[in-house]
Amino acid sequence: MDEFKKRYDGLVIGGGIAGMQAALDLAEQDYEVLLIEKDPSIGGVMIGLNKVFPTLDCSSCICTPRMAESVHHKNIKIQAYSEVTSIRRHDPGFKVTVRKKPRYVIEDKCIGCSQCELECPVDVPHEFDHGLGARRAIYIPHGNAIPQVATLDVDHCTFCGRCAKVCPTQCVDYTQEAEDVEVDVGAVIVTTGLNITPMDAKKEYGGGHLINVMNPLAMEAIQASNGPFGRPLRPSDGKVPRTIAYVQCAGSRDHTIGIPYCSRVCCMYALKQALLLRHYLHDVEITLYHMDIRAFGKGYEQFYRRVMNEGVNIVKGKVAKITEVENQDLLLRVERLDEGGRLEERRYDLVVLSQGLVPAWQGKGVLDIELGDDGFFKSISPKISPVLTSAEGIFVAGVAAGPKDIPDAIVEAGAAAMEAAIHLEGIGYREQVLTASQS
Amino acid sequence: MNDAQINQTTAESLSAAQNPKVREKRPIDILRERHGGMSPEMKEYYKEQTRIKQLLKEALARGAKTVPELARECGLEPSVTMWNLMAMRRYGKVVEEELRGEYYAYRLKEVK
Amino acid sequence: MGYRLETHLDKDLAPFGGETFNKCFNCGNCTAVCGLSKEDTTFPRRYIRYMQLGLKDKMMESIDPWLCYYCGDCSDTCPREAEPGELMMSSRRWLTSLYDWTGLSRLMYRNNYMHVLLMTVMALLVFLAFIVPSNFGFGLLAQHPEAMETVMLEKFTPVETVHLADWLLAALVSFFLLSNAGRMVYKVMKGQKASLSAFLTQLPRLIIHGVSQKRWKECDKDVWKNWIRHIFLVTGYATMFLLVVVFLQDFQVNDSSVHFTSYFGYYATAALLFVTMWMMIDRLRMREQSAKKSHATDWSFLILLFLVALTGILMHLFRINNWPMGTYTMYMLHLMADAPLILLVVPFGKWSHLIYRPIAVYLQAVKEKAREQRVGAPSLVTG
Numbered sequence: 001m002d003e004f005k006k007r008y009d010g011l012v013i014g015g016g017i018a019g020m021q022a023a024l025d026l027a028e029q030d031y032e033v034l035l036i037e038k039d040p041s042i043g044g045v046m047i048g049l050n051k052v053f054p055t056l057d058c059s060s061c062i063c064t065p066r067m068a069e070s071v072h073h074k075n076i077k078i079q080a081y082s083e084v085t086s087i088r089r090h091d092p093g094f095k096v097t098v099r100k101k102p103r104y105v106i107e108d109k110c111i112g113c114s115q116c117e118l119e120c121p122v123d124v125p126h127e128f129d130h131g132l133g134a135r136r137a138i139y140i141p142h143g144n145a146i147p148q149v150a151t152l153d154v155d156h157c158t159f160c161g162r163c164a165k166v167c168p169t170q171c172v173d174y175t176q177e178a179e180d181v182e183v184d185v186g187a188v189i190v191t192t193g194l195n196i197t198p199m200d201a202k203k204e205y206g207g208g209h210l211i212n213v214m215n216p217l218a219m220e221a222i223q224a225s226n227g228p229f230g231r232p233l234r235p236s237d238g239k240v241p242r243t244i245a246y247v248q249c250a251g252s253r254d255h256t257i258g259i260p261y262c263s264r265v266c267c268m269y270a271l272k273q274a275l276l277l278r279h280y281l282h283d284v285e286i287t288l289y290h291m292d293i294r295a296f297g298k299g300y301e302q303f304y305r306r307v308m309n310e311g312v313n314i315v316k317g318k319v320a321k322i323t324e325v326e327n328q329d330l331l332l333r334v335e336r337l338d339e340g341g342r343l344e345e346r347r348y349d350l351v352v353l354s355q356g357l358v359p360a361w362q363g364k365g366v367l368d369i370e371l372g373d374d375g376f377f378k379s380i381s382p383k384i385s386p387v388l389t390s391a392e393g394i395f396v397a398g399v400a401a402g403p404k405d406i407p408d409a410i411v412e413a414g415a416a417a418m419e420a421a422i423h424l425e426g427i428g429y430r431e432q433v434l435t436a437s438q439s
Numbered sequence: 440m441n442d443a444q445i446n447q448t449t450a451e452s453l454s455a456a457q458n459p460k461v462r463e464k465r466p467i468d469i470l471r472e473r474h475g476g477m478s479p480e481m482k483e484y485y486k487e488q489t490r491i492k493q494l495l496k497e498a499l500a501r502g503a504k505t506v507p508e509l510a511r512e513c514g515l516e517p518s519v520t521m522w523n524l525m526a527m528r529r530y531g532k533v534v535e536e537e538l539r540g541e542y543y544a545y546r547l548k549e550v551k
Numbered sequence: 552m553g554y555r556l557e558t559h560l561d562k563d564l565a566p567f568g569g570e571t572f573n574k575c576f577n578c579g580n581c582t583a584v585c586g587l588s589k590e591d592t593t594f595p596r597r598y599i600r601y602m603q604l605g606l607k608d609k610m611m612e613s614i615d616p617w618l619c620y621y622c623g624d625c626s627d628t629c630p631r632e633a634e635p636g637e638l639m640m641s642s643r644r645w646l647t648s649l650y651d652w653t654g655l656s657r658l659m660y661r662n663n664y665m666h667v668l669l670m671t672v673m674a675l676l677v678f679l680a681f682i683v684p685s686n687f688g689f690g691l692l693a694q695h696p697e698a699m700e701t702v703m704l705e706k707f708t709p710v711e712t713v714h715l716a717d718w719l720l721a722a723l724v725s726f727f728l729l730s731n732a733g734r735m736v737y738k739v740m741k742g743q744k745a746s747l748s749a750f751l752t753q754l755p756r757l758i759i760h761g762v763s764q765k766r767w768k769e770c771d772k773d774v775w776k777n778w779i780r781h782i783f784l785v786t787g788y789a790t791m792f793l794l795v796v797v798f799l800q801d802f803q804v805n806d807s808s809v810h811f812t813s814y815f816g817y818y819a820t821a822a823l824l825f826v827t828m829w830m831m832i833d834r835l836r837m838r839e840q841s842a843k844k845s846h847a848t849d850w851s852f853l854i855l856l857f858l859v860a861l862t863g864i865l866m867h868l869f870r871i872n873n874w875p876m877g878t879y880t881m882y883m884l885h886l887m888a889d890a891p892l893i894l895l896v897v898p899f900g901k902w903s904h905l906i907y908r909p910i911a912v913y914l915q916a917v918k919e920k921a922r923e924q925r926v927g928a929p930s931l932v933t934g
């Protein structure tokens with residue numbers, strides 16, 4: 001769907017895997033859906049993953065088709081690089097204000113040729129690679145981005161004007177401004193997903209200042225073949241790492257950082273990354289320090305066994321301190337409970353902190369629905385219908401409702417779409433709107 | 440783009456802004472004015488980056504090198520060297536060559 | 552060797568302040584974050600494990616709690632908020648009560664009423680000693696009206712009597728303290744093979760650590776603050792001890808003149824007042840981990856010590872200003888505060904750590920030495 005209408009049956013906020021699934025499931029039932037994504041491209045965290053546990057399928061090979069399907073669906077309008085700034089109840093549904101951020105590029109005219117990006121003179125740390133790689137001030141986020149159009153980041157622009165000059169379709173438009181549009185919707189599904197625990201949450205782990213202490217999403221990026229270094233290398237000096245440590249529960253199950261809950265996916269993604277590193281790197285020693293391994297899903301325990309069998313060292317003991325030593329190597333201090341409580345101080349080339357999941361968005365000032373103690377959107381009926389929120393007509397799915405992996409996020413998205421459809425039928429949204437527009 | 444060129448564009452835009460009759464305001468000038476031009480930090484960032492890129496290019500022109508070698512030769516932090524080198528790699532200026540011990544060497548890509 | 556499991560250890564430990572051990576899930580963060588935890592002596596995690604399992608014997612054999620100086624890093628970073636630092640602190644109280652054979656220690660730690668009652672009784676006994684006899688205190692004073700005009704301590708508290716009492720007290724306290732320390736050594740070394748030479752060669756450590764407390768510098772946090780406070784406290788009190796027990800003949804001046812030993816007294820008083828106030832303020836502010844939770848015995852220790860120093864210096868000031876009644880009353884109050892401190896807190900209470908801590912460091916060294924001597928014996932790493 002290309003045009004931006006004045007009314008949709010469903011609004012989906014957040015274009016990650018859960019949001020796309022919810023939009024598709026509603027659209028397939030012939031409801032019209034508006035999907036709002038704040039970033040330049042949809043895809044969420046998943047499009048930035050390398051491979052997914054426990055199958056080790058290529059993540060973008062699964063995610064890209066979903067993205068394409070959503071954007072080409074006749075009942076779905078995708079509005080990326082936009083934010084919802086207000087949602088008011090307006091019977092029978094909601095009145096929603098959407099702010100379209102200026103890309104300084106006319107989306108319909110851009111053909112994604114990258115000429116502007118190649119011409120742009122300034123390199124900027126790329127959000128998609130978590131700062132490890134570079135993009136230009138005008139850029140297309142990545143090869144699988146949807147929509148495949150350029151976005152100009154004015155904060156890093158040198159105002160040289162060259163991108164407009166080289167554009168073959170004259171689509172660079174420096175005069176664009178943010179635009180607010182109002183739409184009516186009958187139901188809302190919130191799928192705004194996750195951030196990882198901030199890297200500076202724990203000062204014992206360097207407080208985010210140690211360059212070779214990596215965030216797990218950055219590790220996904222450097223493992224991917226289109227990653228910023230082309231292969232897994234150390235960010236500080238490009239060394240091929242020989243010893244790598246994973247620190248589990250670095251950002252969850254820890255009262256001292258205010259995140260007492262388990263983030264559920266960290267054990268599995270760490271095992272996955274460790275296994276893949278064993279495949280990618282020759283002669284590498286990988287140790288995973290944990291409090292206990294929570295391999296909770298179907299086939300996950302088997303995956304855990306496999307990772308152990310393939311030579312990843314699994315050590316029980318919570319890493320207490322990471323200090324930077326000579327050559328920006330890292331010294332870890334841990335009590336090894338697998339060896340009767342021996343104190344170990346070991347040096348590593350690279351350390352990955354298995355950060356937890358925290359909510360990306362809490363709806364402040366926009367969505368007046370209850371949050372749980374953990375800060376995620378609260379489900380009012382966690383057993384019977386986990387997708388119901390404290391507000392009628394507003395549903396939640398994916399990590400926005402609490403930490404979970406992709407399969408669970410997808411199942412939940414389907415459930416949210418179903419509940420939204422039931423709600424739309426229940427209030428007779430289409431008929432009501434029709435009569436209202438006729439009278 | 441080098442400093443001289445930047446200054447020139449700035450001069451152009453200034454004259455355009457001050458003397459609207461001479462030339463119509465270009466769209467890029469509108470954007471610059473709306474955003475108050477480049478911030479001082481951004482100016483510094485851009486200048487430093489241009490300098491680093493130049494140093495790396497010159498060093499690599501003398502032969503393929505690893506990150507620590509480049510850093511030493513250019514007097515840069517290894518991490519800064521790494522980031523800028525990888526940026527050059529991403530935009531096709533540099534390619535990876537053989538593994539030397541624990542580090543890969545990189546060379547300039549020939550322009551045909 | 553088999554170990555007996557105490558199923559009600561949690562109830563037993565609770566009055567000492569050790570309630571949180573069941574929150575621990577044994578991740579080992581506390582041990583690894585601790586600067587004092589070493590290859591072969593790892594704590595607090597292992598000790599907390601003993602608590603969870605009810606391994607009372609293991610806990611009694613262990614010196615780990617004495618090796619901890621409560622910097623609070625472990626509690627600050629414990630992902631479960633199990634407060635390992637406080638568990639070590641409460642274990643020190645618990646161990647103190649178990650080393651003590653009289654049962655007084657246990658009574659005081661477990662029962663706040665008894666704790667206050669015992670101290671009050673002690674103070675009252677001193678009071679009576681000043682009131683009842685005719686050849687001491689107010690009874691003696693009544694016979695010497697001239698001592699009401701100008702300060703004449705000889706007519707209130709004859710120095711020989713006081714000195715004798717000091718010696719008796721010192722002997723009594725040493726007897727209790729040393730017999731309890733002996734029990735500690737016995738419990739810790741029971742079943743351990745250590746030669747006499749191991750015991751003898753490590754003896755210097757006992758003294759060095761007792762005086763310098765230099766292990767403190769291995770902590771990661773607040774090292775100087777805590778070390779300085781303790782050095783002031785130790786030197787202040789040791790000075791006072793020497794003045795009173797050894798040099799009383801000089802230190803107790805009869806009239807309002809000033810003897811040079813008073814200058815040592817000034818140092819001791821200043822150190823004690825300064826440190827006790829500092830520590831009390833910390834406990835009221837509850838910022839540092841070690842000051843967040845205070846057992847009644849922590850307070851009584853600080854308050855008594857503060858009062859002893861305060862009444863001591865007031866008495867001195869009244870005396871040199873020649874105010875007889877003020878001097879005499881302060882003297883009595885001074886001893887009323889001092890008696891519970893010396894007789895209860897030193898051998899049975901918090902202050903007993905002045906001997907248990909150095910002994911723990913010493914015994915650890917002895918064990919290490921013994922291990923070295925047993926060539927080829929397996930190391931105790933997994934103990």
Ligand SMILES: Cc1cc2nc3c(=O)[nH]c(=O)nc-3n(C[C@H](O)[C@H](O)[C@H](O)COP(=O)(O)OP(=O)(O)OC[C@H]3O[C@@H](n4cnc5c(N)ncnc54)[C@H](O)[C@@H]3O)c2cc1C
Pocket residue numbers: 013014015016017018019036037038039042043044045046049051052053054082083084191192193194195196216217220265269272360361397398399400404405406407409
């Ligand atoms: C390092 C790592 C590795 C992982 N590996 C695996 C794996 O191998 N297998 C697996 O099953 N799971 C894995 N996971 C978990 C997986 O990433 C999540 O389950 C999944 O991405 C959740 O999808 P989502 O759509 O709920 O959230 P997200 O993917 O976070 O998507 C949310 C979307 O909403 C957008 N958004 C946020 N706020 C707003 C707003 N206010 N307005 C508009 N849009 C907004 C975001 O930009 C984003 O596009 C991993 C997680 C991490 C951190």
